[in-house]
Structures are given as C-alpha cells and as structure tokens.
Amino acid sequence: MRSFRGGVHPPDMKHLSADAPIEVLAAPEQLVVPLSQHIGAPARPIVQAGDDVRVGQLIGEASGFVSAAVHSPVSGKVKAVTRTRHPLGNTVDALLIENDGQDRMAERVGEDNPNWRDVSPRDIVDTAMKAGIVGMGGATFPTHVKLSPPESKHIDTVILNAAECEPYLTCDYRLLLERTEDVIEGLKLLVRALTPPDAPPNRVSGIIAVEANKKDVFLKLQDMLQDKTNLLARLMPVKYPQGAEKQLIKTVLNREVPPQSQRGLPMDVGVVVQNVGTALALYEAVRFNKPLYERVLTVSGDAIDTPGNLLVRVGTSTEHVLKARGITDSASVVISGGPMMGIALSRLSTPVNKGTSGLLALSSSENWETMPCISCGACVRHCPMQLIPSKFSTLGDVGRYDETEHWNVIDCIECGVCTYVCPSRRPIVQHVKIGKAVVVPLMRARAEELRRQQEKEHG
Amino acid sequence: MPPDLQVSVSPHIRSQETVPRIMWTVAGALVPAGLVGLYVFGWRILVVVSLSVLSCIVTEAASLRARKLPLARLRDGSAVVTGVLLAFVLPPHAAWYVPVVGGMVAIGLAKQLFGGLGHNVFNPALIGRAFLQFAFPLQLNHAEWPYLIRRPLLEIFRGDVASADAIAGATPLAVLKDAPGEVFSGGWSFWDLFSGYMPGCIGETSSVAIILGGALLIALGYVNWRLPVAYLAALVAGVLLFPVAGADGALRAGLPAIFDGTYPWQNLAVHVFSGGLMLGAFFMITDMVTSPMTSRGQVIYGVIGGIMVALIRLYGGYPEGVCYSILIANGFRPMIDRFTMPPRVFGQRDIAAGGTS
Numbered sequence: 001m002r003s004f005r006g007g008v009h010p011p012d013m014k015h016l017s018a019d020a021p022i023e024v025l026a027a028p029e030q031l032v033v034p035l036s037q038h039i040g041a042p043a044r045p046i047v048q049a050g051d052d053v054r055v056g057q058l059i060g061e062a063s064g065f066v067s068a069a070v071h072s073p074v075s076g077k078v079k080a081v082t083r084t085r086h087p088l089g090n091t092v093d094a095l096l097i098e099n100d101g102q103d104r105m106a107e108r109v110g111e112d113n114p115n116w117r118d119v120s121p122r123d124i125v126d127t128a129m130k131a132g133i134v135g136m137g138g139a140t141f142p143t144h145v146k147l148s149p150p151e152s153k154h155i156d157t158v159i160l161n162a163a164e165c166e167p168y169l170t171c172d173y174r175l176l177l178e179r180t181e182d183v184i185e186g187l188k189l190l191v192r193a194l195t196p197p198d199a200p201p202n203r204v205s206g207i208i209a210v211e212a213n214k215k216d217v218f219l220k221l222q223d224m225l226q227d228k229t230n231l232l233a234r235l236m237p238v239k240y241p242q243g244a245e246k247q248l249i250k251t252v253l254n255r256e257v258p259p260q261s262q263r264g265l266p267m268d269v270g271v272v273v274q275n276v277g278t279a280l281a282l283y284e285a286v287r288f289n290k291p292l293y294e295r296v297l298t299v300s301g302d303a304i305d306t307p308g309n310l311l312v313r314v315g316t317s318t319e320h321v322l323k324a325r326g327i328t329d330s331a332s333v334v335i336s337g338g339p340m341m342g343i344a345l346s347r348l349s350t351p352v353n354k355g356t357s358g359l360l361a362l363s364s365s366e367n368w369e370t371m372p373c374i375s376c377g378a379c380v381r382h383c384p385m386q387l388i389p390s391k392f393s394t395l396g397d398v399g400r401y402d403e404t405e406h407w408n409v410i411d412c413i414e415c416g417v418c419t420y421v422c423p424s425r426r427p428i429v430q431h432v433k434i435g436k437a438v439v440v441p442l443m444r445a446r447a448e449e450l451r452r453q454q455e456k457e458h459g
Numbered sequence: 460m461p462p463d464l465q466v467s468v469s470p471h472i473r474s475q476e477t478v479p480r481i482m483w484t485v486a487g488a489l490v491p492a493g494l495v496g497l498y499v500f501g502w503r504i505l506v507v508v509s510l511s512v513l514s515c516i517v518t519e520a521a522s523l524r525a526r527k528l529p530l531a532r533l534r535d536g537s538a539v540v541t542g543v544l545l546a547f548v549l550p551p552h553a554a555w556y557v558p559v560v561g562g563m564v565a566i567g568l569a570k571q572l573f574g575g576l577g578h579n580v581f582n583p584a585l586i587g588r589a590f591l592q593f594a595f596p597l598q599l600n601h602a603e604w605p606y607l608i609r610r611p612l613l614e615i616f617r618g619d620v621a622s623a624d625a626i627a628g629a630t631p632l633a634v635l636k637d638a639p640g641e642v643f644s645g646g647w648s649f650w651d652l653f654s655g656y657m658p659g660c661i662g663e664t665s666s667v668a669i670i671l672g673g674a675l676l677i678a679l680g681y682v683n684w685r686l687p688v689a690y691l692a693a694l695v696a697g698v699l700l701f702p703v704a705g706a707d708g709a710l711r712a713g714l715p716a717i718f719d720g721t722y723p724w725q726n727l728a729v730h731v732f733s734g735g736l737m738l739g740a741f742f743m744i745t746d747m748v749t750s751p752m753t754s755r756g757q758v759i760y761g762v763i764g765g766i767m768v769a770l771i772r773l774y775g776g777y778p779e780g781v782c783y784s785i786l787i788a789n790g791f792r793p794m795i796d797r798f799t800m801p802p803r804v805f806g807q808r809d810i811a812a813g814g815t816s
Contacts, residue, residue, distance in 0.1 A: 005805075010472060167472070246806060256806035264806055332465045339471040346466045362471065371478050371535065372577035377752040378476065381680070385805045388752065411804045416470030423476040424577075430468040 001212070002254060004247040006384040007239040008417050010167050010340065012213060017170045017300045020308035022178055025324055027074045027099050031315030032084045033059065036092040037353040038134040039141045040066035045095060051078045056109030056291050059095055062129065068142045068354075069132035071291040072097060073313035075104035085350045087336040087343045094351070097315065108289050116287040124193035124286060131285035132292050132354075136277035137161060137243070138337050140355035143282065146272055147193045153267040155194045159252055160187050160208040162217070162276050163236060163243030166338025169358045171296045172276040174309045176210070176217045179280060180224060183208075186279030187231065189286055194272055205230040209252050213238045240340060241415040245273050247384050259385065259411035277357075292354055299324070303331035303361035312352050319348035321359050330363035340416040371424035379418035379428065385411055389418035389428045396431035402442060404435035410443075412436075478576075481681055481747075482536030488672030489543050489742065494615070495655040495665035499606050500551035501619035504661045507549055507558050512542030514562025522571035537576050541565050544584035544742060547662025548735055548782065549591070550598070551620045552605055557598050561587040581789045582749050585782050592782075603627035604658030628658050631733040632778040635726060649725075652732045659733065666732045673741030686750065686757040687740040691731065693765025698730050701773055735781035736768065743781070749789045756792075756799040763795075764788035 036042040043060030053059060053072040060070035076099045084094040119127070129144035149155055160183070164172045176183055191206040208225075210218045212235050221233035236242055236251050246257045246264075249271050257271075258264025266273050277295060284290040293314055300307035305326025312321055318334065335342040336356055352359070379389035391407045409432055418428045496504050519538035523530055545561050565587030573579040592599050605620040605627045618624040629637070631652065651657055655665025662669075676682040699717065702710040716722040730736070735743075744750065744764050751760050764784045771780025 008474070010474070250805075258806045258808050259804045261804070262806075262808060332463075333467075333471060334464055335471055339469075341469050342471065343469065344464070344466045344471060346464060348464075364472070368473060371532075372575065374478060374481075374537075374577045374747050375750075375752050376481065376681070376747040377683070378680075380752045386802055387804060388801050390752070391801075407801050408804050411807075414469070420470050420472065421474050421476060423478045423481055425473065425477070427468060429470065433468065 001235070001237045002251060003237045003239060003242070004250040004384055005386065006382045006417065007241065007247070008382050008420055009238065010240055010420060012238070013167045013300070014170050014173070014213070016168065016304075017298050017307040017309055018173060020170075020174075020306075022171075022174050022296055022309045022311055025310040025312045025316070025321065027101075027313045028316055028320045029099050029101075030079075031073055031097045031099060031313065032082065032094045032317065032349075032351045033070060033073060033097060033315035034084055034086060034092050034094045034351060034353055035060045035070055036086060037070060037140060037314065037355065038068040038132075039139065040064065040068065040145075042093060043067060043070045043132075045081055045093065047078050047095065049078055049080045052076075053078055053097060054104045054106040054109075056293060057106035058291075062132075062142075066142060066145055068134050068140075069130060069291070070095075071132055071293045072106075073293040073315050074099040075102050076100040085347055087345060087350055087353070087356070089343075089346065094315075110288055110290060113287055113289060119189075119192075119286055121193045121195060121197065124189050124282070127285050128193075128282055131281070131290070133278060133281050133285060134292070134354050135275055136281065136295060136354060136357070137275035138341070138355045138357050140353070143274070143278055146274070147190070149194070149267045149272070154270055155267060155272055156204055156270040157253060157272075158187065158190045158194060158204060158206045159248060159271060159273045160190075160206065160276060160279055161243055161245075161248055161273050162208055162210045162214070163248060164214070164276075165211060165238075165240045165242040165244075166340055166342070166358070167240075168300045168360055169298045169338050170300075171298045171309050171357055173214050173217060175276050175280055175296055176208075176214070176221070180217075180220055182283050183276055183280050184221075184224060184231070185287070186281075186283035189282050190272070190274055190279060191230065202230045205232070207231075207252055208233045209236055209248060210234070211236050211238045211242055241384055241413070241417065244384065244413055244415055246413070248273060259408070261408060261411050295352075295354060295356065297321075297352065297356050298358040299360075300358065301331070301335075301360040301362045303328045303363045312356075314351065314353050314356075316352045317348065318345060318350050318352065318359055321352060322348065322361055327361050328363070331361040333362050333364065335360040335362065340420065341414065368425040370426055373424055373426060376423060378421040378423065382417045382421050384415060384417060385413055387412060389432075390422075390426075392431045392435050393426045393428045396434060401431075401435045401438040404432075405439040405443065409435040409439055478535045478537070482540050484679060484681065485540050485676065485742070486536060486543055488675045489540075489547065489662065491668035491671050492547065492655075492662040492665055492738065493543070495668045496547070496551070496661045498612070498615045499656055499664060500661060501607050501622070501624075502616050503619045503621060504546070504551050506555070507551065507553055507661060508543060508546040510555060511546035511549070511558035511562050512539055514559045515539065515542035515545070515566045518563045518566040519571070522567060522575070526571070526575070528575070532576070535576060538566055541570070541583045541587075543662075544738075545587045547738060548584065548588045548660050550601065550604065551661050553598055554595075557591055557595055560594065561591045564590040577748055579748055580792070581786055582743055582746050585743060585786050588782050589786060602629060602633075604630055606656075606658045609656070630659050630778065631657060631729045632772065635729050636772075636778040649728060652728060657733060660735065663735045663738045664733070666737045669737040669741055673737075673745075676741065676745070681747075682741065682745045683754060683757055685754055686745050686761045689758045689761025690740045690744050690765045690768075691736070693762040694730065694736065694768045695727065695765075697766050697769025698727055698773070701769060703773055730772065734779045739764075739768075739781040739785055744785045744788060749792060751792055751795050751799065753799050753802055755802070756795045759795050759799065760788050760792060763791050
C-alpha cells in the first residue's frame with residue numbers, strides 16, 4: 001500500500017475501548033460551556049444570567065466568518081457568564097448553565113425534516129454555520145469555512161478522515177461501525193456542498209479513508225458503497241500520523257499539499273478533508289436540525305477502570321467524564337485528545353468541547369532524562385514532513401530560536417514523531433513551539449516592513 | 460482521584476529506544492569480530508581490550524567529575540564502545556600502555572574536550588589510534604605480525620601470540636604494497652582473507668564477523684546501509700580506476716586491464732577484505748555522532764571516505780588508510796551538512812517554477 005514517507009508505529013492500545021459500544025453519559029448538574037470551542041473569534045454570548053435555556057438553543061453567536069455558534073447542551077438556567085480553562089491552558093469566556101435534567105428541546109431541534117435530501121449546497125453550508133459545526137478531529141476549524149473554498153480552487157475530492165491514527169482513540173471507529181449509514185449520508189452532504197451548481201453531480205468524489213487496523217469497518221463500508229460511482233472506501237497502511245491532513249492526502253491521492261511556509265492548504269490540490277464525527281454532525285444538523293452540542297469521545301488509559309466510548313454534552317467537566325468510568329489513584333497525567341498530540345490538562349475542571357476526541361488517564365510517571373543529541377538521525381528518518389527536527393532542539397538548547405526559521409520550523413505539524421523516537425528523550429516538540437513563537441512575529445514584522453517599503457517606492 | 464497532574468508538552472508516550480540501548484547493541488554487534496580475534500590471536504587480546512575499555516571508562520568518569528556532571532552518564536555505554544573499537548584497531552601484541560594511553564586520548568581529547576557525548580567532531584577511537592601511530596610508532600608498525608597456528612575451534616582460549624604457537628607474517632596489505640602479485644603466496648586462501656585467519660589488528664581481520672554485526676545494526680536501523688555501501692563502493696572504484704605503478708614502475712590505470720582480462724583480481728580482494736576496511740565501513744564511518752544525518756549527506760560522506768582510502772593505500776606511505784580516511788571524512792561533515800540540509804520539505808514547491816501563490 002502506498003503511503004507517505006516517515007512515520008512511526010506506537011502501540012495502538014485500541015483494544016482497551018474498541019469493543020465498547022457508544023454509551024450516553026448523563027449530563028452533570030452544572031455545565032461550563034466555553035464560547036471558544038473553535039479556531040477563530042470567540043462566540044458572543046446572547047443570553048444572560050437568569051435566562052432559561054433549552055437543549056440546542058443558540059446561546060453564543062458567531063462573531064465573524066471564521067467563528068462558530070455555540071448552543072446549549074442542556075435545558076435549565078444560565079447562572080453566570082464566567083471564565084474557564086481551555087485545554088490549551090488559557091482562560092476563555094464561558095456560560096455556566098444549571099441543568100434542570102428535563103432535556104426540554106428548543107424549537108424544531110430534533111424534528112425530522114422530510115425534504116432534507118433536497119437541500120441545496122448553499123443550504124448545507126448555511127446549516128453547518130448555524131449548527132456551530134467545527135472539525136471534530138481536534139483542530140476545531142469551522143466547517144462552513146472549509147466548505148466555502150474560493151472559486152479559483154476546484155475541489156474534486158472530499159476525504160473523510162477515518163485514519164484515527166492516535167493510539168487509544170476509538171470514537172471514530174465506533175461511529176463508523178454503529179452509524180455507518182448516517183456517516184455516509186454526512187459524506188454525501190459534504191460532497192454535495194462542494195459540487196458547484198453547474199457541475200455534473202459526480203464531479204466531486206467522496207473517499208472514506210480507513211487504517212488497515214479497522215478492516216471490519218472498511219469491509220462494511222465497501223459493501224454499502226458498492227453501487228456508488230463517486231463514493232468509495234480506501235484502506236490505508238497503519239502508521240502514525242496517517243490522519244494528518246497532508247499525509248492523508250499523500251496516501252489517498254498521491255498529491256502533496258505545499259507546506260505552511262508556502263501557505264499550502266488541501267484545497268490547493270483540490271481536496272477538502274473532514275472528520276467522521278463532523279460528517280455525522282452535519283447529517284444530524286441537516287436532517288434533524290440538531291446543532292452541535294454533544295459528541296462521542298473515548299475514555300481510556302491504564303488509569304481508567306472501564307475504558308469506553310461515550311456520548312458527552314460539551315461543557316461537561318473532565319472530572320465528571322473520568323469518574324463515570326472510574327479513574328484510579330495511579331493516574332499521573334490526564335490528556336485531552338490522543339497521547340501523541342493531545343494536551344496534558346492541568347485541571348480536571350476543564351470542560352469537554354467540540355474538539356475533544358478523547359480523555360485519557362495514564363499512570364506513566366517515567367521520568368525522561370534528556371541527553372545530548374547524538375545525531376542518530378532517527379527524527380530525520382521518521383519525520384513525515386522531511387524536516388531536520390534535531391536542529392530545533394540543538395538550536396533551542398543554546399537559545400538560538402531565531403535560526404529555526406532557516407530550518408523551516410513553521411512547516412512542522414507538531415505530530416510528535418521526532419520526540420517519540422528520540423533515544424536521547426529530547427523534548428523536540430517543545431522547542432518547536434517556542435521556535436514558532438519566536439519566528440512567526442519576526443516573519444510578520446519583515447513582511448510588514450517589506451510592504452511599507454513597497455508603498456514608499458510606489459508613492 | 461490523583462492529587463497532582465503532570466503537565467508537559469506532547470507527545471506523552473515515548474518509544475523504547477534509548478542511547479544506552481543503542482550503545483550496548485553496537486557493543487554486542489562487535490562480539491563476533493572479537494571472538495574471531497580471540498581465535499586468531501589468543502587470550503592476549505582480552506588484556507588489550509580490557510585495558511582499552513577500562514582506560515576509556517576511567518577517563519570518561521574523571522571528565523564527568525571535572526565537568527560536574529552525574530557519573531550515572533557512564534551507563535550510556537558510549538565509553539565502552541569507544542574502548543572496544545580502539546582495541547580492535549590495535550595490534551594483538553601491543554604493550555599495556557598502548558591501549559591505556561589510547562583510551563585517555565580517545566575519550567579525554569577527542570570526546571570530552573569537544574563537549575562530551577554527541578559533541579565530538581572526530582571519531583574518538585580513531586583519534587586515539589592516530590595519536591598512538593605517532594606516539595608509539597614501533598608498537599603499531601611491524602614488518603611481521605604474529606598470529607596463531609591453526610587449532611581446533613573449541614580451543615580459543617589456549618594460545619597466545621607471544622607463545623611458541625605463534626607464527627608471524629606481513630599483513631596482506633603490506634605484502635600488496637611491497638610486492639604486489641605475491642599476496643596469496645604467503646599460504647592464505649581467499650577464505651582465510653574473508654573469515655579473518657591472517658595477521659592484522661585485533662578486531663579487523665574477519666570480514667564475515669564484521670558484516671554479521673553490521674547487518675544487525677542495519678536491520679535495527681542504527682546504520683543506514685547506503686553509508687557502508689558508498690564507502691566500500693568508492694574504495695573499489697578508486698582501486699580499479701586510479702593508475703598504479705606496475706612492475707616496471709610505469710603508472711597504469713586499472714580500467715584497460717579489466718577490459719583485456721589481465722587485472723589482478725586478488726589485489727582487489729585484499730583491498731576489500733583485509734586491513735581495517737570492513738570495521739571502518741560498518742562501525743567507524745557509521746558512528747552516529749560524527750556522520751551526516753540525511754541519506755544524501757551520508758552517501759557523499761561515504762564516497763569521500765572511500766576515495767581517501769584508495770588514495771592513501773595506492774599513493775601514500777602507509778599500507779593502510781582507513782583510520783585517516785574516516786578522520787578526513789569527519790572533517791568534511793559540517794560542509795556536507797551545509798550543502799545537504801535542510802532538505803526539501805514535504806510538499807515544497809519550487810517557487811521559481813511557479814509554485815502556489
């Protein structure tokens with residue numbers, strides 16, 4: 001099977017939760033719903049303390065094109081506009097909502113729309129925007145933006161990213177297994193949304209890309225897509241980071257998206273990538289008028305009693321989710337997302353958001369002593385972006401972060417492969433993050449200076 | 460519920476690979492070559508190897524102490540590997556102070572003075588060897604090298620090169636240098652050359668044992684096969700193509716002789732399978748710290764090294780050139796890095812060719 005260059009094979013640990021069917025987690029008594037659950041401008045709260053809210057009711061409106069609406073995950077009373085911790089560590093505005101446990105639905109939310117198959121591409125994008133749908137793989141980029149490429153970009157393929165290459169995570173696998181048809185309907189909607197009105201209906205194809213460790217799902221998909229001319233399932237080699245956008249597109253279509261330094265986006269090679277959960281959310285929004293206020297996530301790790309896959313309302317605290325499956329005292333690190341790219345949480349009060357694909361509790365308390373780089377080249381050999389990762393850490397060691405620009409630090413996707421393989425246990429990704437923080441402002445200032453000079457020259 | 464949470468940047472898991480694991484594996488891969496040395500030269504080599512390793516460890520410990528670094532770093536195994544490699548390029552009958560001084564120079568001068576593990580520019584074992592070459596020329600350069608009379612395989616601990624069981628002869632490369640055409644008249648067969656039954660340094664003689672260890676390192680991903688292959692191929696090309704003086708003293712290129720069928724192929728066999736070439740190709744030039752990181756860089760680096768061996772062996776004063784060839788290649792490494800890194804990033808378009816806007 002064709003694939004990208006580099007990558008690693010960490011133990012996938014999916015056996016812990018792969019066979020656990022999705023269970024609904026009862027919403028807690030209090031939820032803290034962040035107004036920033038996406039990349040872009042935070043939503044603006046449109047309710048006040050004391051207001052009564054229903055499930056699916058708009059409580060925060062998008063404050064720009066690159067922003068996303070936020071809806072109430074429960075019915076009850078808004079207690080306060082407050083601040084909460086984002087998994088990234090910063091604090092963001094949030095609404096504290098007291099759950100009355102009644103699950104009173106907002107108007108029309110959940111109603112089956114009989115004409116849903118006839119919606120226009122325009123309506124689909126509109127619905128994605130109104131329903132507050134964002135990329136649910138973790139990046140949380142607003143879906144309606146991805147579905148509105150400039151006219152100059154000709155999209156010919158939508159890839160549904162079902163690689164789920166992060167160890168432990170099984171939520172996309174469970175969704176594909178349990179809700180196969182609905183996910184396919186979601187993919188069809190994505191394809192339709194990206195088909196220009198004057199183009200033949202088969203111009204855009206939809207590909208569900210699955211890693212070879214989920215063969216059962218692949219076979220099921222293949223069976224169900226047999227008679228479709230523009231939809232198909234693809235099996236990919238098991239390799240991390242198979243689910244990283246650029247690497248996924250390389251594997252599936254053998255096309256290379258230009259790197260960040262050249263402002264490359266999947267649409268430059270005619271591709272839009274969406275996550276399985278996102279496709280399902282779009283289907284539910286279009287057909288049942290259901291905004292995105294809950295999601296399936298994996299609870300796992302060696303410090304969890306009964307790992308599983310849960311349907312959780314956003315705004316539920318991490319602690320509530322972990323306790324539901326039993327967290328042991330041996331837990332020393334709690335991760336939002338997967339172990340390769342996820343974020344180690346500093347507080348268990350951090351609420352689940354639209355991008356939380358997993359909550360892991362690990363007891364690994366290994367103390368990784370950092371040693372000097374022996375230039376073994378493991379990071380170079382495994383880097384899926386063909387960078388020289390060791391340079392970032394050796395330059396960082398002596399504080400020369402500005403020089404990381406020459407070594408293309410901004411093209412790093414922070415997949416963590418270099419740090420995973422490093423025999424000297426060097427925190428390379430950490431150096432990359434600092435390097436980017438130093439280099440990006442320098443590059444911006446230079447671009448600004450260039451612009452000013454050009455303005456001066458041209459009067 | 461855990462009282463405290465550990466917070467760190469991703470990734471939160473690590474592979475099993477560690478520096479000690481790499482170093483001890485390299486040391487293990489050297490064992491077959493050492494066993495052949497034991498058979499060919501007798502128990503004396505154990506003294507040389509032990510002294511060399513001990514000297515390296517003590518020098519490493521003293522340096523760590525002086526630099527106020529934890530002595531626990533000794534556990535990384537790098538000093539042991541240097542010690543074994545140094546001993547492997549010494550004569551089996553070297554006096555006790557030869558490996559001791561060599562180890563001190565290898566670790567103290569070539570490694571620790573440059574900043575310790577990961578910071579040395581030149582291969583420590585080879586710097587040690589090069590130093591000894593000048594410091595104790597009589598200990599390292601011999602017209603006759605002792606080796607043991609053949610004995611049953613099981614008796615590897617019986618004899619010693621200083622005993623009556625030993626015979627002595629010039630090394631194949633020396634024979635080649637002084638009297639080309641008489642290489643196989645000394646009683647060796649091609650199999651002797653390949654298996655290592657011939658006079659030479661402690662761990663250098665057995666190509667088959669070294670290739671075995673090298674194959675393990677390649678299979679584990681510690682060595683990129685392109686590097687030893689480039690090094691060996693460049694030496695073969697150099698030996699075949701560079702003009703050499705014939706019996707009448709006139710310089711002749713090898714190429715015409717290959718075409719008219721008069722090329723002395725056994726000379727090539729001596730170049731490839733005797734001397735330090737194999738140990739150099741699989742264990743010296745491939746040293747992680749002192750070799751380039753990209754595949755392209757490693758090929759260029761290997762070719763430079765291989766051509767140097769050919770030049771030194773064909774035109775230099777010494778019959779052997781592996782040690783200096785690799786040290787010279789070490790010196791080229793920063794320049795090779797400069798021209799081969801950073802490589803093209805995934806998806807990077809050539810802007811001049813009209814990349815994306």
